[in-house]
Amino acid sequence: MTARAESRIAPPAATRRARPIAGAMVAAAGVVMLATVVLSLSLGATGITLDAVPRVVASYLGGIEPMTTEEVRERLVILEIRLPRTAMGLLVGSALALSGAVMQGLFRNPLADPGLIGVSSGSALAAVAVIALGDGLLAPVVDALGAFAVPISAFVGGLIATALLYQLATRAGYTSIATLLLAGIALGALAGAITGIIVFGSDDRELRDLTFWSLGSLGGASWQKIGAALPFLVAALVLMPYLVRVLNGFLLGEAEAGHLGVETETAKRIAMVGVAGAVGAAVAVSGVIGFVGIVVPHIVRLVTGPDHRYVLPGSALLGGALLLAADSVARVIVAPAELPIGIVTALFGAPFFLWLLMRRRGGLG
Template sequence: MQNRLSLYMISGMLLLAVLAVVSLYMGVYVFEKHSLAEVISSLITNDESLSESDRFVMMGLRLPRIVMAILIGSALAVSGTCLQGMFKNPLATPDLIGITSGASLFAALAIVLGSSLKAYIPEIFHFSFLSIMAFAGALLTMMLVYRISTSGGKTNVVVMLLSGVAITALGFAITGFLIYISKEEQLRDLTFWNLGSLGGATWTKNVILATIVLVSYLFLINKGKALNAMMLGERDAQHLGIPVEKIKKQIVVLTALMVGTSVAFAGTIGFVGLIVPYILRMVFRSNYHIILPMSAVFGGVLLLSADTISRTVAAPSEIPIGILTAFMGAPIFIAILVKTRNTM
């Protein structure tokens, strides 16, 4: 089993590396060098013949964007996989149960009311105020949905989904009001968050995101066997020595942290946490020992592919990446609903 997992992971990482190289060279801008190999070689050797424009596009625009796509795609896919294992249902994803909406709402509050709210918080938190607000929104939404839909250790899937619908509707209403009272610059920022884009990627953001993702993975990525046990029932898992409550708390907090940070940096990108686990589950059944680490790789593959398409298919304009992931995710969501309608 371990050898198979290693083989799958290596294959996935090779695919991700190939996609990254292809994405690095695709776009409206045409490099003065004749081939990508020459551009990369010039960067590695610090060749002065490489023009400033080539260097800026490669290192300042495309490479940070590729890294952010991989990190956010991986974070959203792992978040979705963990939530599905915890709730024991393939429909439990950050966007469908309202976590993404909650994070987006609090991000919108930070954008429109930030100048007023910052007067009441320490100055040291001003720089990361948007990220803190997005995390708070995701965490509060996650806790609310869990409290509403779970009773006696069992989760009512219908209540969970309806809670997500209600929270999303409320978030949409409040965001609509914020759009109504916002200024022109704030309106542009709100449009960015609602549609989702990786155009604001920077190395500073990537360092913060990578730190959060790596810390979260230290606690989550090896929980596959525990999630397999929890699928049998929480009591059975406890009899097997699994610290169920501790794992659930880790999933709630760390999932909210990853989703909140992703929303703060890239806006609303839906369905990644639904698409990747669904496809992996078709291949590997419901074995979270394999699905969980694989989702970390193939989440990056999915979002990097979508971002490459978004900035090349309608060049020189750019299709918001949230629109593309919704196009891919909606049919899969319907397929899951049809498949599980008799068990809900």
């Protein structure tokens, strides 16, 4: 992209005047995220409070072994249960929200969301197949990939779903939003039906795990799971900010962005791979969690405007905060039991989506 083209893609004067507000929103999202981290580390049925966290972390880093039963219990709960859960919530929430922001910029419509248009369903289908058939038909794949079998399969499933969706919704360089939504519903239904067939053939143990996993949960968080999904999540989170100028160019329209020097086809491929990696890894470790990818970017965009220099980091920060807040609700609302987090996000996200759909009902054609 030439310097002239980059300058032409730069935001208008009104957007430049809004930079202090946009920057303040991103900073506020960071503060909210830190607050939800504190909340997540404080909650639990064990009675261990937040003041134990710095003490446990300091003793662990200093190589000091716990001397009493209470110290052993505190270290186990904080280092092996709460910290992994909080870290996973931040990564998954950021990945889903950032993926939603990229897809909305790519398709130029805030109704695009990985969970609504079938990308999450494609990732879930591939992950369920590996989980349920890992001891049988897909045993060679699991043996070859080891701990990375589920994240890699979820990534491939999400990539196939994203590429197929784009091919169905795009004709002559124009992406039909109506076709995008309808094709996404159809792909999601098809993936759900095949997933149901696989689940139907599972035994009781696999059925319980898959049912809870399909509703979304951070309850199985562990450092091993985070380690398996981390390469995909980090690669996607690092890759997507490089799409800022491209997505700002797409605000003018795909043809106009091409005239300004944006390599649109390359940009779309990079975006699809990044979204597939982020969504696939998120689905692999936490199950299907909907509406984060549509709610968070829209909230950020309402405050910052369309400039992706603020939309992308704001979405990543607020996405992690929203998922940790939803997880905190899921942990306490039916305590000592735990509500699947996908139910909580759907209860809040579905009405928001309906409101957004009613606002844009005149422009879906």
